[in-house]
Amino acid sequence: MTTGHTSAPRIGVLAVQGDVVEHLRALEASGADPHPVRRDSELVGIGGLVIPGGESTTIDRLSRIFGLHDPVRDLIASGLPVYGSCAGMIQLADEILDGHQDQQTFGGIDMTVRRNAFGRQVDSFEADLRVEGIVRPEEPFRTVFIRAPWVERLGDDVEVLARVEGHPVAVRQGALLATSFHPEVTGDHRIHDLFVRMVKEHA
Template structure:
């Protein structure tokens, strides 16, 4: 039976994540209401603008229910702004921005620079590209965060391989929570979505 995975549909790459999840074998539900959140087996928090997303979670009365479900163990995956929202500590954010405190990491917003500094690179991603015959993962970074530090129990899955940001952490997992700085939904490579769907099935 296919898991039902929600995509938080307040802003960002909702359609692209929906396509990636379906390609990976999941049923998908756009989540804008508590009743929809209550139905899903896992949740994707897409890229977008993290401070706006924080405000919209309050407007739609989703913030407290989402925090509760995450504390109960709801599997979640956040890309770019989604990573920021899931983090326990955020650098360079607005003082009124709220986060979900589901990953024991410190992230820095817009760490790679402004929109004009967006870039692509090939990454090795633990659990995906280390499979026999697997190709590197093409990663697209758009005003992306990076992970400054990780707590106990957080697994580093990918780092930037070369350039000024070499060694910076850009993918992490802690139990049922996954996050990437980059946008796998825009490349047509659905392996991160498949990784998350498998995580949801296992949970």
């Protein structure tokens, strides 16, 4: 899957579980050259990585089974731009609440998140939010929350880009970006546009 432009940054999408195809399409629409990542060799040469929404415990377990956990942690520590949506936000948090006993995260963002903070699948909802950092932030961004986490603690270096009911639901720390919601399913690519810009700036 390519855009045909040599300047398109190569961005991987962790493809062990979750909304992989939707992120691949959104990244392509944002001018990236996206590729699914299922093994550590497919991390070579990427300029950025997306951790999709899905089931955080399953993503954690399969990432370890496929030998991706430590390589992804190392890339995050080295400064690789990474974006996580919903379960991906959980995976980027340094600490999680209500996780399974042996659940691990990739870490990287100095924050504590609560799994399924907004409720179960039946409590899914949509909201129009102002999201800082994207183009035309004054235009509401339609957000979709599905068994979504929220942020309960933030480190001093973490910037809040959006909130719902006072809870941070979009954050950025350096080259790391995370949202509680699923922009890949809305057709509004401004979050992916922001991440692609972050990848280009890092390169």
